[in-house]
Amino acid sequence: MSKQAYEFNNSNPNATVLRRLDPMVIEKPRAPIHIHTYGGETPFFKGLTEGRLMATKCANGKCDPSGKEGYFHLPPRVYCPDCSEKMEWHDVTDLARRTAKVHTHITVERPGAFNRVPMPCELISVEIEGVATVIMSQLRGAKPEIGMPIQPEFNTTNPTFTILDLSWVPRR
Amino acid sequence: MIKFTNRNLAAPKQMRPVYVVAAGQSDFRKHYPEKKTEELCVEAFRMMALENNLKTSGIQELKGYIHSCYYGHFADHFGDQLLGESVIHDRLGLDPMGNVGIKTGGATGGSAMWMAANAIASGYSDCVLCMGWERMDEVDTWTGNHYISTAADKDFETELGHIYTGYYALMAQRYWKTFGKSAPSFRRTMSKIAVKNRGYACSNPFAQAPARISVEDVENSPIVADPLRFYDACLMSVGASCALLCDEETAYKLSDNPMRFWIAGGSHTLRTADRRHMEIPLLPNERDNKEIAKLYHELKGGDKGGGEKYPGFTGFLAARMAAHYAYEMTGIVDPITDLDLVELHDAFTISDIQTYEDIGIKPYSRGPEYIESGDAYLEVPRDGSFGKNLAGKRGRLPSNLSGGLIGCMHAVGATGIMQIAEVFWQLQNRWSYFHEREEMWTRFGKTKPKDFVNLQVPNAKRGLAISHAGVGSHVTCSILMHPSAVIKK
Numbered sequence: 320m321s322k323q324a325y326e327f328n329n330s331n332p333n334a335t336v337l338r339r340l341d342p343m344v345i346e347k348p349r350a351p352i353h354i355h356t357y358g359g360e361t362p363f364f365k366g367l368t369e370g371r372l373m374a375t376k377c378a379n380g381k382c383d384p385s386g387k388e389g390y391f392h393l394p395p396r397v398y399c400p401d402c403s404e405k406m407e408w409h410d411v412t413d414l415a416r417r418t419a420k421v422h423t424h425i426t427v428e429r430p431g432a433f434n435r436v437p438m439p440c441e442l443i444s445v446e447i448e449g450v451a452t453v454i455m456s457q458l459r460g461a462k463p464e465i466g467m468p469i470q471p472e473f474n475t476t477n478p479t480f481t482i483l484d485l486s487w488v489p490r491r
Numbered sequence: 492m493i494k495f496t497n498r499n500l501a502a503p504k505q506m507r508p509v510y511v512v513a514a515g516q517s518d519f520r521k522h523y524p525e526k527k528t529e530e531l532c533v534e535a536f537r538m539m540a541l542e543n544n545l546k547t548s549g550i551q552e553l554k555g556y557i558h559s560c561y562y563g564h565f566a567d568h569f570g571d572q573l574l575g576e577s578v579i580h581d582r583l584g585l586d587p588m589g590n591v592g593i594k595t596g597g598a599t600g601g602s603a604m605w606m607a608a609n610a611i612a613s614g615y616s617d618c619v620l621c622m623g624w625e626r627m628d629e630v631d632t633w634t635g636n637h638y639i640s641t642a643a644d645k646d647f648e649t650e651l652g653h654i655y656t657g658y659y660a661l662m663a664q665r666y667w668k669t670f671g672k673s674a675p676s677f678r679r680t681m682s683k684i685a686v687k688n689r690g691y692a693c694s695n696p697f698a699q700a701p702a703r704i705s706v707e708d709v710e711n712s713p714i715v716a717d718p719l720r721f722y723d724a725c726l727m728s729v730g731a732s733c734a735l736l737c738d739e740e741t742a743y744k745l746s747d748n749p750m751r752f753w754i755a756g757g758s759h760t761l762r763t764a765d766r767r768h769m770e771i772p773l774l775p776n777e778r779d780n781k782e783i784a785k786l787y788h789e790l791k792g793g794d795k796g797g798g799e800k801y802p803g804f805t806g807f808l809a810a811r812m813a814a815h816y817a818y819e820m821t822g823i824v825d826p827i828t829d830l831d832l833v834e835l836h837d838a839f840t841i842s843d844i845q846t847y848e849d850i851g852i853k854p855y856s857r858g859p860e861y862i863e864s865g866d867a868y869l870e871v872p873r874d875g876s877f878g879k880n881l882a883g884k885r886g887r888l889p890s891n892l893s894g895g896l897i898g899c900m901h902a903v904g905a906t907g908i909m910q911i912a913e914v915f916w917q918l919q920n921r922w923s924y925f926h927e928r929e930e931m932w933t934r935f936g937k938t939k940p941k942d943f944v945n946l947q948v949p950n951a952k953r954g955l956a957i958s959h960a961g962v963g964s965h966v967t968c969s970i971l972m973h974p975s976a977v978i979k980k
Binding site for chain 1: 492493494524525571631633634635636637638639640644645646647648650651652653654655657658660661662663664665668714715716717762763764765766767804
């Protein structure tokens with residue numbers, strides 16, 4: 320982020336600045352704080368801080384296809400997208416260590432404002448066996464390629480309590 | 492494997508015909524400090540009321556027809572005004588008629604038209620206003636990118652760089668490496684789209700980013716998110732567009748030249764992560780087609796499997812569904828032969844190619860052929876980018892003659908309505924009135940370029956417009972037809 324953009328977004332909240340006289344254009348700075356809950360998805364974010372990757376699975380054997388096909392959802396869902404019953408939580412850390420690979424990837428060089436990821440950032444979508452979905456995350460320590468085997472890493476020492484606590488490295 | 496029922500897939504019904512009767516828009520700019528959003532909306536409304544050959548004595552008589560209003564404004568945080576619909580409604584002087592705000596990301600304009608059309612089709616109103624607008628210049632570009640990134644999942648995606656282009660590019664990269672085979676020729680096709688749409692914008696006085704550029708210019712422009720470069724991406728804009736929709740009786744009371752209108756919407760997950768796989772829902776020109784069956788079997792990896800899953804990261808299911816519903820409603824079988832022009836949601840050159848496949852212009856994996864065949868041009872360029880056998884020929888289905896989102900604008904809430912307005916004026920044979928006259932250029936403080944090209948499609952009778960949100964979360968498909976050229980009676 321450029322210095323100018325930083326200052327623009329973090330000015331003295333009390334200051335109104337005249338930018339232009341005609342047409343009259345003013346600067347209206349603000350820095351609000353949102354109080355946000357993870358609610359029923361808490362086990363996932365708590366899991367990251369404990370070094371565990373938590374996914375959900377539909378336990379309703381009659382549910383088509385989530386329950387019948389018995390696959391995991393990651394990102395997790397509190398309720399099944401098909402039968403709308405509550406889903407069960409499962410630790411898929413080992414499964415991810417054994418089977419995860421890069422589905423697609425991209426290098427982000429210019430982030431939007433408020434970004435906290437060090438740039439450039441290797442953004443990846445992650446395929447895991449038995450998981451119906453393809454979670455978005457970040458790869459560290461290597462240039463990604465489609466099909467590259469990877470394993471999860473967790474920021475447990477100084478967690479941000481966000482999705483950034485999960486990242487991936489090439490499988491060792 | 493997700494499945495759909497026949498009830499899910501049933502053709503939508505209009506209980507009575509819907510017509511587009513008039514349209515209007517402001518010009519579009521990256522920054523527009525000279526005018527407030529309200530002024531831009533009133534200016535679009537004035538154009539709609541006064542410059543569409545309506546058989547009314549003026550604006551006040553027209554206001555006497557309007558029964559309800561449908562407003563497309565996507566981003567409250569960009570505009571920094573909740574209930575902006577009420578502000579616009581007040582400035583238009585349309586109290587106490589009911590109004591409602593509609594927001595579906597990039598498809599907001601299309602969705603507003605969808606709801607407006609349903610109000611006519613159901614009999615609720617005989618005459619409605621659909622107006623869309625966006626103001627994206629109150630914050631700097633990087634705060635703007637952050638705002639747009641909050642249209643991704645805020646817990647699972649936005650934190651990853653606060654940059655929507657990156658989330659889109661994950662799909663682009665997959666398409667580029669699988670269907671595109673990372674080939675220079677595929678990169679060249681993407682570049683041709685950027686050149687085409689910026690070039691068409693040169694003949695559009697409303698357009699924000701007209702430019703005569705070359706394929707080399709595109710390929711030398713800075714990388715935003717590989718393989719997407721600066722010239723591959725759409726604009727951020729300020730501006731407004733509107734349209735008047737009526738039932739048949741009111742349409743002909745107000746105009747001698749209204750156009751029939753159908754619109755349908757599809758959806759798909761906000762998170763790219765949650766794209767579960769399914770069989771490809773086939774469009775009319777793909778059913779009972781052995782060549783298509785073979786191609787789609789091969790895309791899945793043949794008998795062994797292991798190929799691309801559908802829709803995976805290569806297709807937009809929402810666009811396919813919107814086209815399915817719209818073609819079922821109207822009787823369109825083959826878009827290339829049944830339509831005369833299209834306005835597509837070219838958020839990025841690569842997603843434009845993906846959309847050719849989703850709406851059946853070309854089969855999945857073969858989208859680039861639409862550009863390379865020359866069919867996407869009004870006249871195939873003679874600049875050496877096409878072979879001698881094609882250069883100068885007329886394309887069968889010109890695309891984005893407005894300049895699209897890459898050359899004209901992406902004032903989000905207005906975009907889908909702008910596309911429909913451009914198709915509408917083409918079918919009315921009134922493109923020249925809104926684009927060619929000197930007065931239209933001086934009105935916006937511009938000089939008509941010396942290399943202006945007349946882009947009226949000769950004898951155009953049917954057109955299509957796609958409005959698209961997110962990484963494919965919402966898509967509407969609009970079909971306009973001259974009443975003499977309706978397919979399904």
